[in-house]
Amino acid sequence: MKRFKSILLLTLAVLMALPAFASGSRESKAAAGTPDDPVSIELWFGAAVTEAGMIPEDWVGYDIVREKLGIDLKLTMLPSNESDQDVRIQAAGAANSLPDLFMVRRPVLTNLVKQGLVAQVDGCFDKMPTRTAQQYDANSIAHTTIDGHVYGFASPGAIAKNEGLLIRKDWLDKLGLEVPTTIDELIEVARAFTFNDPDGNGRNDTYGYGAFVETDATLKSYPGSRLWPIMGAYGVEGLWCFDSENAGLNIYKPAFYDFMVTLKAMCDEGIIDPNWLSYKKDDFRAAWKQGRFGIMYEQNAAYAATANYAPFDANFPDGEWIIIDAVTGPEGHAAIGAYDMNYRIYAVSQKAADAGKLDKICELLEWMSSDEGYYLLGWGQEGVNYVLDADGIPVAGDLGDNAFTGPKGQVYTQLRNMVFYNGDVELASRYPTYVTEVSGKTMSALTALREMQAKKWTSAIGSGTMPTPNADVQRYYDQSLAEFLTGAKALTPENWQAFLDQFNAIGGAAWNEEGIAKMQADGLIR
Amino acid sequence: MAIGKTGEGSAQTAVQRPSRSKLRREIARHRSVYLLALIPLVYYIIFKYVPIWNAQIAFKDFMAVRGVLGSEWIGLENFRTFVNSFYFWSLIRNTVMYSVGKLLISLPLSIILAICIYECTRPVLRKVVQTLAYLPHFLSWVIMYGILLALLAPGDGVVNDIIKLFGGNAVDFLSNVHTFPWVVLFSDAWKEMGWSAIIFIAALMGIDVSLFEAAMVEGASSWQRVRYITLPAILPVIVTVLILKLGTILDAGFNQIFMLYSPQVYSVGDIIDTWVYRQGLLEFEFGLATAVGLFKGVFGMILVLFANWLSRKLTESSLF
Numbered sequence: 001m002k003r004f005k006s007i008l009l010l011t012l013a014v015l016m017a018l019p020a021f022a023s024g025s026r027e028s029k030a031a032a033g034t035p036d037d038p039v040s041i042e043l044w045f046g047a048a049v050t051e052a053g054m055i056p057e058d059w060v061g062y063d064i065v066r067e068k069l070g071i072d073l074k075l076t077m078l079p080s081n082e083s084d085q086d087v088r089i090q091a092a093g094a095a096n097s098l099p100d101l102f103m104v105r106r107p108v109l110t111n112l113v114k115q116g117l118v119a120q121v122d123g124c125f126d127k128m129p130t131r132t133a134q135q136y137d138a139n140s141i142a143h144t145t146i147d148g149h150v151y152g153f154a155s156p157g158a159i160a161k162n163e164g165l166l167i168r169k170d171w172l173d174k175l176g177l178e179v180p181t182t183i184d185e186l187i188e189v190a191r192a193f194t195f196n197d198p199d200g201n202g203r204n205d206t207y208g209y210g211a212f213v214e215t216d217a218t219l220k221s222y223p224g225s226r227l228w229p230i231m232g233a234y235g236v237e238g239l240w241c242f243d244s245e246n247a248g249l250n251i252y253k254p255a256f257y258d259f260m261v262t263l264k265a266m267c268d269e270g271i272i273d274p275n276w277l278s279y280k281k282d283d284f285r286a287a288w289k290q291g292r293f294g295i296m297y298e299q300n301a302a303y304a305a306t307a308n309y310a311p312f313d314a315n316f317p318d319g320e321w322i323i324i325d326a327v328t329g330p331e332g333h334a335a336i337g338a339y340d341m342n343y344r345i346y347a348v349s350q351k352a353a354d355a356g357k358l359d360k361i362c363e364l365l366e367w368m369s370s371d372e373g374y375y376l377l378g379w380g381q382e383g384v385n386y387v388l389d390a391d392g393i394p395v396a397g398d399l400g401d402n403a404f405t406g407p408k409g410q411v412y413t414q415l416r417n418m419v420f421y422n423g424d425v426e427l428a429s430r431y432p433t434y435v436t437e438v439s440g441k442t443m444s445a446l447t448a449l450r451e452m453q454a455k456k457w458t459s460a461i462g463s464g465t466m467p468t469p470n471a472d473v474q475r476y477y478d479q480s481l482a483e484f485l486t487g488a489k490a491l492t493p494e495n496w497q498a499f500l501d502q503f504n505a506i507g508g509a510a511w512n513e514e515g516i517a518k519m520q521a522d523g524l525i526r
Numbered sequence: 527m528a529i530g531k532t533g534e535g536s537a538q539t540a541v542q543r544p545s546r547s548k549l550r551r552e553i554a555r556h557r558s559v560y561l562l563a564l565i566p567l568v569y570y571i572i573f574k575y576v577p578i579w580n581a582q583i584a585f586k587d588f589m590a591v592r593g594v595l596g597s598e599w600i601g602l603e604n605f606r607t608f609v610n611s612f613y614f615w616s617l618i619r620n621t622v623m624y625s626v627g628k629l630l631i632s633l634p635l636s637i638i639l640a641i642c643i644y645e646c647t648r649p650v651l652r653k654v655v656q657t658l659a660y661l662p663h664f665l666s667w668v669i670m671y672g673i674l675l676a677l678l679a680p681g682d683g684v685v686n687d688i689i690k691l692f693g694g695n696a697v698d699f700l701s702n703v704h705t706f707p708w709v710v711l712f713s714d715a716w717k718e719m720g721w722s723a724i725i726f727i728a729a730l731m732g733i734d735v736s737l738f739e740a741a742m743v744e745g746a747s748s749w750q751r752v753r754y755i756t757l758p759a760i761l762p763v764i765v766t767v768l769i770l771k772l773g774t775i776l777d778a779g780f781n782q783i784f785m786l787y788s789p790q791v792y793s794v795g796d797i798i799d800t801w802v803y804r805q806g807l808l809e810f811e812f813g814l815a816t817a818v819g820l821f822k823g824v825f826g827m828i829l830v831l832f833a834n835w836l837s838r839k840l841t842e843s844s845l846f
Contacts, residue, residue, distance in 0.1 A: 479790075
């Protein structure tokens with residue numbers, strides 16, 4: 001019995017002590033950083049192909065960085081959803097167990113910096129001449145500068161101005177309508193698309209405008225970027241206005257109320273897909289491929305890339321979307337949307353810097369941007385995952401499943417966002433021109449991109465660094481606008497003013513003032 | 527979970543308490559059972575009791591680099607932030623509304639389902655119903671959202687198609703403040719009813735079959751058998767479940783609400799946990815998040831103690 005009790009006690013003690021070792025053992029001595037005694041670097045990265053798996057254990061890159069740099073690289077893929085990424089990073093931060101190098105969004109970075117969890121990297125850029133020349137310009141460095149110090153490496157992210165206003169040309173032709181150029185004409189076309197059976201199936205199953213609520217904390221405020229072409233007609237696209245005359249939150253502009261009146265009228269008339277408030281991104285994308293609406297705001301690749309366009313092509317071989325100019329509003333404003341420079345930030349934990357790993361991390365990043373690292377991370381191994389065409393562009397060739405575009409090969413390119421900088425080679429490789437399977441159209445997401453970028457956009461550069469409100473202010477902002485649109489609250493000038501007054505009272509005014517001060521301090525006001 | 531009878535019974539138990547050597551012998555004799563019990567015990571110690579130590583960050587301005595002990599003590603400041611938040615009463619109202627609503631809808635439905643399954647005389651039908659009823663429990667709320675959207679979307683949802691077929695106007699169930707709470711309550715009931723019924727089916731299995739046989743000989747109808755045998759027999763289990771549910775009255779189902787809600791229905795959809803997610807976790811206010819967790823835990827414990835006392839007074843059965 002005594003023995004049994006002892007075993008029980010021992011087992012309990014061991015199990016209770018286990019959490020103490022949960023964050024792993026501490027390195028007893030600093031590694032030399034040689035192939036025989038490599039420095040361990042843990043990297044949490046954002047996957048390039050979120051639906052594909054992790055880089056396999058047999059990836060040749062592990063051996064290369066060990067042999068050439070003396071680094072034992074440990075990779076972890078972050079969740080694909082941004083909110084989940086934030087939670088993962090914040091939770092690791094709270095436990096003071098951030099990895100050595102990790103991808104992080106700027107609002108989260110700001111919190112981590114306040115906590116003293118992120119290392120300053122001001123002196124690192126000189127140690128990475130190739131990479132700095134490729135990826136880190138003054139804007140990029142300013143993006144991760146907080147209180148005068150640089151706290152991360154901001155690489156070019158999603159291509160700016162890569163979305164556009166699209167309309168079903170086949171529907172316009174069928175109904176004998178012209179491409180709209182003003183907001184009134186756009187509404188008129190939306191009305192015709194809703195009520196005049198543009199697909200000719202004899203059923204009342206189409207709508208004019210399609211959207212979903214796509215928002216973020218700094219640029220795409222409620223009701224979100226999918227409504228930007230309409231907001232642009234009133235000059236209220238984007239959360240912040242950086243013009244010297246109206247610097248501050250766009251919500252304070254009188255034109256914002258006019259935009260709300262227009263959008264509410266579209267909702268009430270039923271010329272905007274009534275599912276727009278319930279759709280998630282995938283629902284919205286499935287809907288336009290099923291021919292539910294004829295006007296939308298969509299991203300170039302989501303519209304024109306091979307796999308994305310294929311379902312629409314199969315459903316509507318005679319269907320055709322065209323990218324149109326921004327429509328003009330009553331005061332002459334017009335914009336497709338607001339754009340900021342998009343960056344992917346990789347930060348170094350203070351723990352890693354304290355352990356003397358900063359130089360090795362710089363070596364790793366510099367190697368990634370070398371020719372060897374760039375092509376290996378971007379496309380895999382030549383002859384295995386890609387071949388070079390006559391112009392020196394990596395292409396899939398006849399490599400089948402092992403090609404960088406194939407199901408087996410694409411996992412070897414999961415780190416490509418750490419080296420890509422939207423250069424010509426990448427874009428030509430990423431967005432090849434192709435012929436659609438059913439209708440035989442020639443399509444190119446790159447052509448679509450260039451066309452979208454050529455339209456009229458409003459600069460909101462610096463939005464990503466602007467302050468964010470607390471949860472109550474954010475909820476009041478979103479909820480109030482939503483209630484006006486759904487009719488839960490009557491949209492009248494009096495109610496609008498009451499909304500603004502209350503918004504100011506609970507912290508909106510302070511948020512606006514903080515934002516204007518930030519704009520002035522950073523020289524963002526034009 | 528034993529349901530103790532109060533009064534004389536407990537005094538008797540105290541008198542009959544075994545001696546220490548007898549207790550040792552008992553443990554040695556049933557060591558395999560105690561070993562089995564050790565696994566959940568260790569789980570609770572590691573994941574439930576050890577973390578209580580960290581609850582002190584509810585009273586601190588938590589800085590990860592300083593750790594739990596090194597962070598500055600700020601007293602009740604985090605609690606004040608929560609209580610003084612603009613939407614405090616709205617959060618409490620919504621949270622309690624969903625918790626109580628789920629209790630009122632899901633619990634009776636689970637009991638009814640359990641009785642129906644128990645009373646069903648066709649084994650194949652019983653198994654099919656049981657499996658179909660359990661199935662939604664294993665679906666995530668992401669998938670459930672897709673199903674709900676297909677059913678309830680205003681444009682082409684099945685329910686709205688039917689409404690429009692009969693000349694009505696489409697209703698945006700997920701974005702309407704009047705319909706959203708019902709969607710939450712009934713979708714939860716649909717998803718969890720089958721799973722919650724398991725405990726009641728287990729309780730029903732324990733009823734002496736001779737009671738039913740005697741009742742049938744006496745000419746009792748099915749309803750009378752349910753009313754006079756089944757329900758009284760499972761009453762202690764119902765009370766236990768009720769008491770335990772009261773302990774989590776401020777947990778209204780984060781996953782479900784987080785998936786279903788949107789700014790249009792914040793006024794009736796935002797609950798304490800979604801607020802904590804936005805204000806506590808996303809803003810790195812872990813002290814605040816812990817304070818709210820502590821607040822919920824203490825409030826739940828008070829309710830459990832009260833419900834236990836009330837149950838003992840009214841039904842002479844209680845959890846402890």
